[in-house]
Amino acid sequence: MKRTLIITAFSLAISTSSVFGQTIQSQDHHAGHNHATTGTTKAREINQAGPHGGSLKQTDNLQIETIVSQGGLRMFVYDRTGHPVSVDKGRGAASVRVEGHAKRYRYDLLPDGKGALTAPVNLSQLAGRQIDVAIQLVGMKAAGRSVVSFNEVATVPASEQQLAAAAIARQKICPVSGKPLGSMGDPVTVDINGQKLYVCCAGCVGAVKSNPAKYATGRPQITVTTATQADAAAIAAQKVCPVMDEPLGGMGTPIKVMVGDKPTYLCCKGCIKKVQAEPAKYLAMVHGKQMGSGGTEESGNVVAAGTEQVREGIFKVVAADAPFIAAQKKCPVMDEPLDAMGGPYKVNAAGKAIYICCPGCAKKIAAEPNKWLAVLKSQGVEAPLIK
Known part of the structure; x- marks a missing residue:
């Protein structure tokens, strides 16, 4: 008796957790006969949202609502009149492919006890990206013995935090001060007629509110003039042009470019367009190091190490990383x-932060950190110090 129970439990585990193939079969065994599923029913799209906000597909007898979230996939089933259909005896499989990739990943869809077939899988790293999902369902009473089959194309929704981080990465710099967003701590949000704008610190909020039209573009004003004698001390401190890496003054009187309230000096007029195109990059290069009140050198090109690891030594990025991610690209x-x-992810390379596209790149950087720091430097990117 004990042996029989063990075999039965093992068989049940296999039936509920198996990875499904091209078709799913449901079998009823009675009176010595084997009745397998017969045929496949294709579902077609309905141009309306389902009761839970998902997309709807229609078969002859069923409506199926698919919801894609960062927590995975959920399927609700209704009859033709829109009344919920029990999925307690149903099951299915979802084959997921991420845009730009050929590989597919298969997940079981099983009853969650709340009226849905669910595949709980973490899709948070795919936020904002499109996925193609091939779905097969069986055990739907109204569908008889047919396999219900359809494809769903959806975009994994982004969280509020991810949307904010993306907006900060796009804006890059504070429109008031010209400083990289994140260089003064977490950027501060300012609402301008329903539009979110980010500034480097609370001290810049008043300027935006007093003249919203001036800062509505999210970019600082950039003015270009010829340096004067009053700029001599600043030119001597900067020493070289951030674009050409040539001594200032070597090609005539330096050009002064004001990005917000931050001056950057260039060797010639030919460098102006590059600073206008990527002000955050060149501001970070020039103003990455500033003198503190005590006369000591303080680094403005500094980022926190990170607290949430996806693997040992590989950290999730936060809002403060946005300007450095934008500069590294x-x-x-x-x-x-x-x-x-x-x-992106963040790793520590000899005390500096390098951003990588996937966890698999971390080993190479850990093995030769200075090599990869040199690669970035050759591209004009100065990796920020980790504090």
Whole structure:
């Protein structure tokens, strides 16, 4: 008797956790006969949202609502009139492919006890990206013995925090001070007629509110003039042009570019367009180090180590990382955009932060940190210090 119970439990575990193939079969055994599922029913799209806000598909007898969230996939089933249909005896499989990738990942869809078939899987790293999901369901009473089959194309929704981080990365710099967002701590949000704008610190909020039209674009004013004798001390402190890495004054009187309230000196007029195109990058290069009140050198090009690890030594990024991510742009190992493979992530390379596209790149940086720091430097990127 004990042996029989063990075998039965083992068989049940297999039936509820198996990875499904191209079709799913449900079998009823009685009176010595084997009745397998017969045929496949294709579901077609309905141009309206379901009761839970998901997309709807229609078969002859059923309506199926699919909800994609960062927590996974959920399927609700209704009859033709929109009344819920029990899925307690149903099951299914979802085959997921991420845009830009050929590989598919299969997940079981099982009853969650709350009226849905659910595949709980963490999709948070795919926020904002499109996925293609091939779905097969069985055990739906109204569908008889048919396999219900359909495809769903959806975008994994982003959280409020992720949307804010993306907006900060796009804006890059404070429109008031010209400083990189994140260089003064977490950026501060200012609402301008329903539009969110980010500034580097609370001290800049008043300027935006007093003249919202001036700062509504989210970019600081950039003015270009020729340096004068009054700029001599600042030119001597900066020493070289951040664009050409040439001594200031070597090609005539330096050009003074004001980004917000921050001056940057250039060797010639030919460098102006580059600063206008990427002000955050060149501001970080010039103003990464500033003198503190005690006469000691303080680094403005500093970022926190991070607290939440995805693996040992590999950290999730936060809002304060946004300006450095924007400046680095690509993973030095793969030469791919930092968000191409679920990233960016942050690693410590000899006391400096390097951003990578995926956890797999961390080992190479850990083995040769100075090599990859040099790669970034050759691209004009100065990795921030980790505090």
